[in-house]
Amino acid sequence: SPGSQRCYNSDINGIISKDDLRDVLATMGQLNVKNEELEAMVKEASGPINFTVFLTMFGEKLKGADPEDVIVSAFKVLDPEVTGSIKKEMIEELLTTQCDRFTAEEMTNLWAAFPPDVAGNVDYKNICYVITHGEDKEEEE
Numbered sequence: 001s002p003g004s005q006r007c008y009n010s011d012i013n014g015i016i017s018k019d020d021l022r023d024v025l026a027t028m029g030q031l032n033v034k035n036e037e038l039e040a041m042v043k044e045a046s047g048p049i050n051f052t053v054f055l056t057m058f059g060e061k062l063k064g065a066d067p068e069d070v071i072v073s074a075f076k077v078l079d080p081e082v083t084g085s086i087k088k089e090m091i092e093e094l095l096t097t098q099c100d101r102f103t104a105e106e107m108t109n110l111w112a113a114f115p116p117d118v119a120g121n122v123d124y125k126n127i128c129y130v131i132t133h134g135e136d137k138e139e140e141e
Helices: 002-009 018-027 035-044 051-061 067-076 088-097 104-113 124-133
Strands: 085-087 121-123
Touching: 018 035, 051 067, 051 088, 067 124, 085 088, 088 104, 088 121, 121 124
Parallel strands: none
Antiparallel strands: 085 121
């Protein structure tokens, strides 16, 4: 939709503004978000809201509203063919060049926790699960 396109492309610097937050939430079905709620979300962040901060806040905002599906939908923006995975290089590029950049050590830790498959693809649904449920993955087989 044009709104979601704008929200992901309007800030080339990787910062998500209050208007972008409103657009993203609307795209994900959260249509009645009050201005005060958006301002509270922006104030919650310790600094500018980048993609990583956004995912965390998004998970907290949507507690009880099946946030895992909502966060998966956000990742699908980076997965137009809906394969369920994103190239490791794309994730690494985003996380090391945008705003609150990941260090080499943080990237090593990320790939240790979420190793790419032999083709270099990362299962973002697993990442979404950990964002919404914590690192307790023992129940998964």
